[in-house]
Amino acid sequence: QVQLVESGGGLVQAGGSLRLSCAVSGPTFSNYDMGWFRQGPGKEREFVAAITWNTIRTYYSDSVKGRFTISRDNAKNTVYLQMNSLNAEDTAVYYCAAPRRRGYSARPTFYDYWGQGTQVTVSS
Numbered sequence: 001q002v003q004l005v006e007s008g009g010g011l012v013q014a015g016g017s018l019r020l021s022c023a024v025s026g027p028t029f030s031n032y033d034m035g036w037f038r039q040g041p042g043k044e045r046e047f048v049a050a051i052t053w054n055t056i057r058t059y060y061s062d063s064v065k066g067r068f069t070i071s072r073d074n075a076k077n078t079v080y081l082q083m084n085s086l087n088a089e090d091t092a093v094y095y096c097a098a099p100r101r102r103g104y105s106a107r108p109t110f111y112d113y114w115g116q117g118t119q120v121t122v123s124s
Helices: none
Strands: 003-007 010-013 018-025 034-039 046-051 058-060 068-073 078-083 092-098 118-123
Touching (some): 018 034, 018 092, 034 068, 046 068, 046 078, 078 092
Antiparallel strands (some): 003 018, 018 078, 034 046, 034 092, 068 078
16 A cells, blocks of 8 residues: 655745655655646645656646756655745645556546645745
8 A cells, every 4th residue: 555645745835945755654665756736725636747657748738848957866755846936826735645556647537645735825
């Protein structure tokens, strides 16, 4: 059974930075492609970033490209999301997710395992 636990959220001023972590327990974390999603108040869950199991490829939504960086440390079973130049529109609950099968998708339905989420609030 794969379990994902996010941490690192909080309150930050506009223009500030945060780094989110997602600790993954379960077999063979290094085999999983990983993704980050977010869900703002009254909004649908949206794709933020993804990284392949071997870190060769990363993907970003247009809204975060150039500001956010996804990375992973397979030795620590952890995936990260470095968020810079935050603005009020980044306020959301952030979730990490993993699919059972290899591949990339921006659709939440592609992912089988989800964390409980961590709140990020950006004050303007």
